[in-house]
Structures are given as structure tokens and as C-alpha cells.
Amino acid sequence: MYADLLFTGGPVLTPEGRTATAVAVTGDRITAVGHDEVLDLKGPRTEVVDLAGRLLLPGFQDAHIHPVPAGLELTQCDLTRARTAKETVDAVRAYAAAHPEREWITGGGWSMEAFEGGTPTKELLDAVVPDRPVYLPNRDHHGAWVNSRALELAGITRDTPDPVDGRIDRQASGSGSGSGEPSGTLQEGAMQLVGRLTPPATPADRLAALLHAQRHLHSLGITAWQDALVGSFLGMDDPSDAYLTAARDGSLTARVVGSLWWDRERGAEQIPELVERRAALSHGRFRAGTVKLMLDGVAETGTAALLDPYLDKCGCATANRGTSFIDPGQLPKYVTELDSLGFQCHFHALGDRAVRDALDAIEAAREANGPSDTRPHLAHLQVVHPDDVPRFARLGATANIQPLWAAHEPQMDELTIPFLGPERAAWQYPFGALLRSGATLAAGSDWPVSSPDPLEGIHVAVNRVTPDGEGAPVFLPAERIGLTEALTAYTAGSAYVNHLDDSGRVRAGALADLVVLDRDPFDRPLEEVAGTRVALTYVGGVGVYAAQEA
Structure with missing residues (x-):
């Protein structure tokens, strides 16, 4: 039987090292790993991928990730590119101005190091969004930045006790009449005091976020992952309906384990x-x-x-x-x-x-x-x-x-x-x-x-x-x-x-979840690893990503 897909002309990372230069795929499985002898499986309809010296390896798998919240944040007030307090506040101002229809300003991804003590104040947000509530989790999503309007809607005052699993950051003692007042950041379980009030995403929003995230992850060579939070927590949406819909209609091309x-x-x-x-x-x-x-x-x-x-x-x-x-x-x-x-x-x-x-x-x-x-x-x-x-x-x-x-x-x-x-x-x-x-x-x-x-x-x-x-x-x-x-x-x-024992290795019989890089990083200094890019990604022998120059 001829192969459906044949990789040749470059190093292949196997469990034993870079010990092969050719791989054959039939259906969704790897059927041969070796050298020139694998080329005998080439038939008239075999697709041949010339590695041209680039490294072929198993698809990457992310063992702890949150794709649906990530996809949702990309469509909201995305602060992940801001590096300073001014850049962060300017991004919030610009997003609010561009979205006057939004009842709440949500999103997140701000960096704690941009602000003294890692805790920005409500006054910074009040200056750019005074009339609508703002709820913005930080980069690690264990704390959130809110404005005065959000605190007001949640009924959080100086007299509100900290929840047992969190902390309301407060203005320091000795700061005058504001002493003990909520300062604008909520840690851990205290996030829920405001997060539960934010408008939930719709099922269509969650599905779109999942598919957007999946495209991005495939472009990075990721073929499987473990979603580290399937459920509802601190205002985050339960992604389970999106996964089920995508699994049933075939749009889920990755292999996914959900952590309940x-x-x-x-x-x-x-x-x-x-x-x-x-x-x-x-x-x-x-x-x-x-x-x-x-x-x-x-x-x-x-x-x-x-x-x-x-x-x-x-x-x-x-x-x-x-x-x-x-x-x-x-x-x-x-x-x-x-x-x-x-x-x-x-x-x-x-x-x-x-x-x-x-x-x-x-x-x-x-x-x-x-x-x-x-x-x-x-x-x-x-x-x-x-x-x-x-x-x-x-x-x-x-x-x-x-x-x-x-x-x-x-x-x-x-x-x-x-x-x-x-x-x-x-x-x-x-x-x-x-x-x-x-x-x-x-x-x-x-x-x-x-x-x-x-x-x-x-x-x-x-x-x-x-x-x-x-x-x-x-x-x-x-x-x-x-x-x-x-x-x-x-x-x-x-x-x-992930209990995906028939993946993660390039060997005969394994699933053909594979990645081609744009180079062989083993031939470059370790300091250049981050410059490596993904050229091609396959799940079960089917191409799910190809870089433009691939």
C-alpha cells in the first residue's frame, strides 16, 4: 500500500534522537520511519513534503492552558502588549472610546510590574472610564483591576470583609479619609465579587473564541492540549459547551482533555x-x-x-x-x-x-x-x-x-x-x-x-x-x-x-500529529531557539496549518 503523505529530505526527531530522514503516513497513522527505503512507499497520489533540512518532530501538546478565555480576551480589551502603566491606561481609554456600546469594559492581561507594588488604583481607570464599570484581570488571572463604578455596583466598601479565599486591596492606613477604602484591585476569590456581575459570553461567543484560539495554537505547532479549567470560576465562562459543539460538528481538529x-x-x-x-x-x-x-x-x-x-x-x-x-x-x-x-x-x-x-x-x-x-x-x-x-x-x-x-x-x-x-x-x-x-x-x-x-x-x-x-x-x-x-x-x-499514548513520538503506528519547523534548532546556538518558527502542522495526517512561506 502506498503512503498518503511522505516527508523526506530532513532530520526527523524520533525517541532515539535525530535518527531518521523520512516518514510515511497512511490515513491518520505513521506507517514507516527511516531513510531512503521509505521512499518505496511513494505512489502516484502520494503527497511529498520536502523537508529541505528542516526538522520534523511530533506535534506539541500544551498540558495546562485556557484557550477559550484567551480567545475571548483577544476580542475584548487586550492589555497583553502594554508594557508600562501609561501604555496600559492608554489601551483601556482607546478600547472604551472604540466601543461605546459596551455596557462593561472587560478583557485583561495587564502586567503587574507596570504598577508600583503590582496593584494599580481605581483612580487610573476612573480617569478614562468614569461612567461604565471596568473589570480587567491581570496577566496571571489571580487578580483583577476595577474602577469605582464596578465597586459601586458590587456594593464593595471599606466595610466589606475580605472573602475567605481572597483579598480586597485597600488604601493604606494614614492616607486620610480614604484609609481602608477599596483601592481598585481584587485578589483571588475577591475577584468574584465583581466578576459575577460581568455580562456572560454567549454560546456562539465561546465557540468562536475556541476556534480562533485553535487556529492560533495550530500555527504554533500545537496539536493537543489539556484545558485546565472546564467549569465556571471567578466570572470565567465554562467552555464545555464550545468543546462539545466543536467535537460533534468536526470543527475541533485538536485533541483535547478537559480538566473538570x-x-x-x-x-x-x-x-x-x-x-x-x-x-x-x-x-x-x-x-x-x-x-x-x-x-x-x-x-x-x-x-x-x-x-x-x-x-x-x-x-x-x-x-x-x-x-x-x-x-x-x-x-x-x-x-x-x-x-x-x-x-x-x-x-x-x-x-x-x-x-x-x-x-x-x-x-x-x-x-x-x-x-x-x-x-x-x-x-x-x-x-x-x-x-x-x-x-x-x-x-x-x-x-x-x-x-x-x-x-x-x-x-x-x-x-x-x-x-x-x-x-x-x-x-x-x-x-x-x-x-x-x-x-x-x-x-x-x-x-x-x-x-x-x-x-x-x-x-x-x-x-x-x-x-x-x-x-x-x-x-x-x-x-x-x-x-x-x-x-x-x-x-x-x-x-x-493527556493519556494520548499513541501520540507524542514519531514511530510507526503512532498518530500522525506532526510539526515541521522552519529550521533544525539542533544546528543553531541555543540562544536562537525562540527565533524558530513552525512551517507546517498536521493532526492525524491532515494539514491544519501552513506558513505562507512554507
Whole structure:
């Protein structure tokens, strides 16, 4: 039988390395991997792709991403390109002026480092949008910036108590009559006080956002992903209807795993509902066999859960150890029951206490249930106590890394390191240590928190410097990993946590989810990885993206 598709004339990244120069595809599967002998499968109707020295590799998979909110934000007030406070405020002003019909100004993606202390004020928004409510989550989506009109509609005053899972930032004591008044930013669970009032997207909006995001992700070589929040949370729309619609009508060309949201205000009583949702939401290329458990917040706002207290600006210990959103005493029970029902657990764990709580829960599940193939994974892993690094391999817990964050930049240097102190700051994003300990690495972007481009993430993983950080100091050099290891995390590693075992590797019998780059990055300096672009993307042997110059 002749092949439908034949790649030849360039290096092919296989599990053994760049050991092949030709690949044949028949239907949706790879049927041969080798050299000139593969050319014997060329028939009169075979499509031949000349690699011309470019690298062919498995399609990238993002193990932690939020495509529908990202797609929605791209159609709203998108602040991701603003670098300064003035640029951010000017972008809000321009968007509001261009959209007088919008009842609310929504969107987001602003950078905390653009504002003193990472917390812009309501007065900045009042000056450009005085008459309509404004709700703008920041880049990491653990905090939101609001104006006075939004606070008024939500009934938030100086007398409003902080919710148990969040914080209303307030004007400092000694600031006169405004002391204690809401200052304009809401952290974690406090976001919901305003977020719940924003107009929901329509089903058509969500579907359009998904398809827009999918096109963008395919252009970056991404063929599969794990949506890290399928449910409703802090005003974000539940994307499940969009996935089901796209899966049923065939417009979902990617392979997607949905992480069902664990409502942290409830307990084990929600598990039967999760079982029902798993059955109801799995169709075609969309499966929902994972549960997302958000254990803590983020270090920049002091809500990541730490074993020891945060420091203040003077380097002295505070009383704050961060926030545990799920009772650590109950977490092992929840995880054990989910594991027994065949659910994968996907943990948001930034601080070292959250990481330890997650590993303790996985250990409890292993002791109660015995070995399983549920493949739990911990995302983010900003601060990992050295004692916990070897536990990943021992427990079969995958380290789900977001490499773009592991570099010196203002949010790290100004809003994080001073409040961790030098010892804990050296425990951040320990990719190298995890790999050396035998842990499996998967990789993701957390888009729209940061760029979804895998090649940018790979650049930081191997260099520990941002793509635009030429001349910047290397962030914890011992934690750099090799190019092969970084590519493996974005392919086979993420395929592993996605339970897509017949993808993530170029080998006979595997799904033909493939990417052609515009060069072979192994032949270039590591400092040039981020300059690599995707030329062609295939899912199941079908082209879903081609660069104009490809």
C-alpha cells in the first residue's frame, strides 16, 4: 500500500534522537520511519513534503492552558502588549472610546510590574472610564483591576470583609479619609465579587473564541492540549459547551482533555456530579477525565502557600504563609476517592506547601488504592522544597512545568524574590533537579497568562533567559535542561499526562500529529531557539496549518 503523505529530505526527531530522514503516513497513522527505503512507499497520489533540512518532530501538546478565555480576551480589551502603566491606561481609554456600546469594559492581561507594588488604583481607570464599570484581570488571572463604578455596583466598601479565599486591596492606613477604602484591585476569590456581575459570553461567543484560539495554537505547532479549567470560576465562562459543539460538528481538529473544575467551596459531595460530567462531556476528540484542584494562589500577591512565612520589604518574616484553597486535611480523602474512580488529578501548586500537600495526597491515594494509571500531575511548581523533588518520581507524579516563568524579569525580581528570600528563591522552577531525580516532565503555557508558543517556552527551559533578555543574567543555571529534554516535555511528556499514548513520538503506528519547523534548532546556538518558527502542522495526517512561506 502506498503512503498518503511522505516527508523526506530532513532530520526527523524520533525517541532515539535525530535518527531518521523520512516518514510515511497512511490515513491518520505513521506507517514507516527511516531513510531512503521509505521512499518505496511513494505512489502516484502520494503527497511529498520536502523537508529541505528542516526538522520534523511530533506535534506539541500544551498540558495546562485556557484557550477559550484567551480567545475571548483577544476580542475584548487586550492589555497583553502594554508594557508600562501609561501604555496600559492608554489601551483601556482607546478600547472604551472604540466601543461605546459596551455596557462593561472587560478583557485583561495587564502586567503587574507596570504598577508600583503590582496593584494599580481605581483612580487610573476612573480617569478614562468614569461612567461604565471596568473589570480587567491581570496577566496571571489571580487578580483583577476595577474602577469605582464596578465597586459601586458590587456594593464593595471599606466595610466589606475580605472573602475567605481572597483579598480586597485597600488604601493604606494614614492616607486620610480614604484609609481602608477599596483601592481598585481584587485578589483571588475577591475577584468574584465583581466578576459575577460581568455580562456572560454567549454560546456562539465561546465557540468562536475556541476556534480562533485553535487556529492560533495550530500555527504554533500545537496539536493537543489539556484545558485546565472546564467549569465556571471567578466570572470565567465554562467552555464545555464550545468543546462539545466543536467535537460533534468536526470543527475541533485538536485533541483535547478537559480538566473538570473542583469547586473549592464544596467537598466530596460534588464527586458524583463530576462522574456525570465526565460521561456527558466526552465526545470525539474531547475527553473530560481529569479533575482540576487549585490548591493555592501566586507568589506575587502573597497567596501561594508556603511552608514558612513570606518576608516583608525589610526581609523580616511576616505572619503570612499564603492561602490553601482546599483544606489540606481533607485533600488526601478527596484525591483518594477521585483516583479510585479513575480520575486524573491536575493540581495547581505554586508554593512549597501546596506542592507538599499535593504529593501527600497522591501518596495517600497510592497507599489506599494501590498502583493506578491515573497519571496525576502538578502544574506551576514555582517553589519546591528540595526534600520533595525526589518524591515526584517515587510517586509517579508528573511535573507540569510552565518554562516561560523561569527567568529574570520585573515580576520575578521585584515582586517575588525579595519576599521569598535567597534560600527559597533558589528553589524556584527546579526543572533540572526534577529531571535528574527521574521525574517525568510535561509542559504547558497557562495561556492567556503567558505566550502559548512552545518554542518560546523551550527557549527559556534551555537558557533560563527570556527570548528578549539578551545580556540578562541566567536564572539558576543549574536548572537549565537540554534541548532534547525540553522538546520531549512538550511532546511525549505532555502526551503522557493527556493519556494520548499513541501520540507524542514519531514511530510507526503512532498518530500522525506532526510539526515541521522552519529550521533544525539542533544546528543553531541555543540562544536562537525562540527565533524558530513552525512551517507546517498536521493532526492525524491532515494539514491544519501552513506558513505562507512554507
